[in-house]
Amino acid sequence: xxxxxxxxxxxxxxxxxxxxxxxxxxxxxxxxxxxxxxxxxxxxxxxxxxxxxxxxxxxxxxxxxxxxxxxxxxxxxxxxxxxxxxxxxxxxxxxxxxxxxxxxxxxxxxxxxxxxxxxxxxxxxxxxxxxxxxxxxxxxxxxxxxxxxxxxxxxxxxxxxxxxxxxxxxxxxxxxxxxxxxxxxxxxxxxxxxxxxxxxxxxxxxxxxxxxxxxxxxxxxxxxxxxxxxxxxxxxxxxxxxxxxxxxxxxxxxxxxxxxxxxxxxxxxxxxxxxxxxxxxxxxxxxxxxxxxxxxxxxxxxxxxxxxxxxxxxxxxxxxxxxxxxxxxx
Amino acid sequence: xxxxxxxxxxxxxxxxxxxxxxxxxxxxxxxxxxxxxxxxxxxxxxxxxxxxxxxxxxxxxxxxxxxxxxxxxxxxxxxxxxxxxxxxxxxxxxxxxxxxxxxxxxxxxxxxxxxxxxxxxxxxxxxxxxxxxxxxxxxxxxxxxxxxxxxxxxxxxxxxxxxxxxxxxxxxxxxxxxxxxxxxxxxxxxxxxxxxxxxxxxxxxxxxxxxxxxxxxxxxxxxxxxxxxxxxxxxxxxxxxxxxxxxxxxxxxxxxxxxxxxxxxxxxxxxxxxxxxxxxxxxxxxxxxxxxxxxxxxxxxxxxxxxxxxxxxxxxxxxxxxxxxxxxxx
Numbered sequence: 001x002x003x004x005x006x007x008x009x010x011x012x013x014x015x016x017x018x019x020x021x022x023x024x025x026x027x028x029x030x031x032x033x034x035x036x037x038x039x040x041x042x043x044x045x046x047x048x049x050x051x052x053x054x055x056x057x058x059x060x061x062x063x064x065x066x067x068x069x070x071x072x073x074x075x076x077x078x079x080x081x082x083x084x085x086x087x088x089x090x091x092x093x094x095x096x097x098x099x100x101x102x103x104x105x106x107x108x109x110x111x112x113x114x115x116x117x118x119x120x121x122x123x124x125x126x127x128x129x130x131x132x133x134x135x136x137x138x139x140x141x142x143x144x145x146x147x148x149x150x151x152x153x154x155x156x157x158x159x160x161x162x163x164x165x166x167x168x169x170x171x172x173x174x175x176x177x178x179x180x181x182x183x184x185x186x187x188x189x190x191x192x193x194x195x196x197x198x199x200x201x202x203x204x205x206x207x208x209x210x211x212x213x214x215x216x217x218x219x220x221x222x223x224x225x226x227x228x229x230x231x232x233x234x235x236x237x238x239x240x241x242x243x244x245x246x247x248x249x250x251x252x253x254x255x256x257x258x259x260x261x262x263x264x265x266x267x268x269x270x271x272x273x274x275x276x277x278x279x280x281x282x283x284x285x286x287x288x289x290x291x292x293x294x295x296x297x298x299x300x301x302x303x304x305x306x307x308x309x310x311x312x313x314x315x316x317x318x319x320x321x322x323x324x325x326x327x328x329x330x
Numbered sequence: 331x332x333x334x335x336x337x338x339x340x341x342x343x344x345x346x347x348x349x350x351x352x353x354x355x356x357x358x359x360x361x362x363x364x365x366x367x368x369x370x371x372x373x374x375x376x377x378x379x380x381x382x383x384x385x386x387x388x389x390x391x392x393x394x395x396x397x398x399x400x401x402x403x404x405x406x407x408x409x410x411x412x413x414x415x416x417x418x419x420x421x422x423x424x425x426x427x428x429x430x431x432x433x434x435x436x437x438x439x440x441x442x443x444x445x446x447x448x449x450x451x452x453x454x455x456x457x458x459x460x461x462x463x464x465x466x467x468x469x470x471x472x473x474x475x476x477x478x479x480x481x482x483x484x485x486x487x488x489x490x491x492x493x494x495x496x497x498x499x500x501x502x503x504x505x506x507x508x509x510x511x512x513x514x515x516x517x518x519x520x521x522x523x524x525x526x527x528x529x530x531x532x533x534x535x536x537x538x539x540x541x542x543x544x545x546x547x548x549x550x551x552x553x554x555x556x557x558x559x560x561x562x563x564x565x566x567x568x569x570x571x572x573x574x575x576x577x578x579x580x581x582x583x584x585x586x587x588x589x590x591x592x593x594x595x596x597x598x599x600x601x602x603x604x605x606x607x608x609x610x611x612x613x614x615x616x617x618x619x620x621x622x623x624x625x626x627x628x629x630x631x632x633x634x635x636x637x638x639x640x641x642x643x644x645x646x647x648x649x650x651x652x653x654x655x656x657x658x659x660x
Contacts, residue, residue: 001430002429002430002431003426003427003428003429003430004424004425004426004427004428004429004430004433004458005426005458006426006458006460007458008424008456008458009424009456009457009458009459010458015456018456019456022430022433022434022437023437023454023456026434026437026438026440026441027420027437027440027441027444027451027454029450029451029452031417031450031451031452031453032451032452032453032454038453039452039453041417041452041474043375044374044375045373045374045375047377047474049417049419049452049453049474050419050453051419051420051421051453051454051455051470051472052421052455053421053422053423053455053457053470054457055423055457055459055463055464057463086371087361087371087379089379089380089381089472090357090381091381091382091383091470091472092383093383093385093423093468094334094338094339095334096333096334096335096336097333097334098333098334099332099333099334100331100332100333100334100352101332103334103352104352104356107352107353107356107357108356110356110357111356111357114357120359120361121357121359121361121362122359122361122362122369122371122379123361123362123368123369123379123380123381123472124353124357124362124381125381125382125383125470126338126339126345126348126349126353127339127383127384127385127658128334128335128336128337128338128339128340128657129339129385129465129657129658130336130657130658132462133385133387133464133465133658134385134463134464134465134468135459135463135464138423138464138468140381140383140421140455140470140472142381142419142421142453142470142472144371144377144379144474327458327459327460328457328459328460328463
């Protein structure tokens with residue numbers, strides 16, 4: 001490969017190849033090699049840090065905008081790492097000619113979402129590039145959290161553990177897709193874009209072993225990462241997947257697999273079997289966890305393998321996302 | 331103003347207006363309102379945090395590239411805030427089609443510069459946008475440092491204090507300009523792009539009251555910020571400004587004022603008069619401080635006013651950068 005392809009940003013197989021062949025090769029160290037949503041830093045207080053750039057197109061969509069997304073995405077990476085989100089940086093790259101009214105609406109939304117997530121915006125930066133050198137507005141947020149609870153990570157996952165998801169899957173990507181392509185579905189789909197730290201505070205307890213938010217690459221790619229990092233095999237139950245009718249309809253029509261669609265307000269949570277019911281019950285008690293469901297189990301088997309049990313009882317291998325579903329969903 | 335102009339990213343007057351009219355209006359809090367190069371965070375260990383996006387064009391220039399710049403820019407914002415740079419995040423926005431060999435060269439440079447600056451890259455993110463939606467490569471770095479020494483800030487500046495600069499001014503912007511416009515000067519100018527934490531470790535002592543790196547907007551704009559924040563008046567001596575012959579020549583030819591040109595490896599240091607000589611001596615002992623000079627003094631007078639004493643003995647007011655010298659220098 002000689003040039004960057006769109007699929008290098010998909011969160012799927014090519015993204016992982018770029019990370020190992022280039023970034024880990026030159027930059028690898030004990031921090032980066034943690035390869036989790038947030039990196040845990042040493043110190044008197046343990047800190048978690050994560051960074052994300054947002055290039056979603058269009059800037060505004062049903063259920064949110066690039067500003068809300070930029071806060072939620074980073075807050076969620078901290079929250080699923082078991083950290084309490086505390087501080088957020090905010091860096092904007094603006095294209096010359098961007099209407100200031102649009103920017104103002106996005107900044108307002110950032111302020112509201114930061115309040116909702118109880119995170120303080122502590123520093124910022126603004127760059128402007130000539131018309132045509134960027135597409136309207138890109139945002140980077142970097143988040144710092146305090147690690148206040150037991151560490152969660154893929155190494156703790158064991159056969160017998162149960163895989164939960166905090167709600168319906170695929171909503172965000174279908175919302176972006178319909179906005180971008182001007183598709184009208186009978187039941188319009190709204191992005192699930194939301195800060196998850198409140199929900200996680202609500203259900204977190206002993207028995208939670210690992211959490212991760214299935215954004216780019218979707219549930220299938222994220223579970224592949226976890227299965228590889230934890231050296232375990234996983235079996236999902238297709239019939240147990242919570243999917244909104246609007247998302248199901250769009251997927252059927254467009255030939256998309258909801259397991260590979262991005263989510264921006266959902267977490268995959270791997271728990272001890274004996275704790276599963278209580279945790280699921282707690283999830284259901286929170287507004288953002290009402291669609292929570294048990295979707296699979298961790299099994300003995302080939303490390304890194306993720307299987308899907310179909311309604312007819314067959315099993316198929318779920319790999320990482322190949323190529324790219326849809327660019328610029330976050 | 332209804333739309334974003336290039337000058338909103340200049341670091342000059344319009345940048346400041348955007349910050350107060352939009353960002354402080356919606357996002358203002360006790361952290362953001364510190365308005366320094368890095369924000370000091372509370373906690374058992376005091377942390378400093380800063381964020382910067384880099385959109386420099388071209389990606390490679392004499393003396394560095396966007397990768398080296400992205401490490402130095404953030405390291406320097408921490409260092410001039412009196413913090414020891416510790417952790418760096420690295421987020422890339424790539425344009426589809428970017429040659430991977432160029433990316434590799436930049437990543438190598440990031441690794442080398444991080445080593446030189448003794449900072450660990452701890453987390454990262456990669457996004458790819460379609461050809462034409464970004465210009466090759468944008469980088470965001472966010473840096474975390476430990477505040478290990480006496481706090482420095484503009485509020486400590488008093489009449490009688492002395493203004494030092496750690497070396498020649500304007501080198502970076504002239505290097506970018508000549509690269510971009512294909513200008514050939516008799517003495518080619520090299521960017522001063524360098525991490526300053528080693529130099530600051532070398533000269534820092536009691537009597538250092540405030541430090542800031544004069545990047546976008548140059549020495550004149552940065553001193554205007556400090557004079558405003560410190561509520562003091564400053565007088566610069568034009569004859570004392572250290573300027574390389576190549577930079578002087580380019581400025582004369584192109585009608586540019588070196589006081590408004592960006593630097594990427596220089597610090598302005600305001601010190602107690604009795605400590606000035608010792609500090610200047612220590613600066614001269616370090617490879618990055620050999621051109622250090624005393625360039626002015628803090629005076630009684632109108633708060634926020636910066637004056638320049640010309641060789642003929644006249645005085646003129648130095649305001650903030652108006653409009654924009656040159657876009658995308660960092």
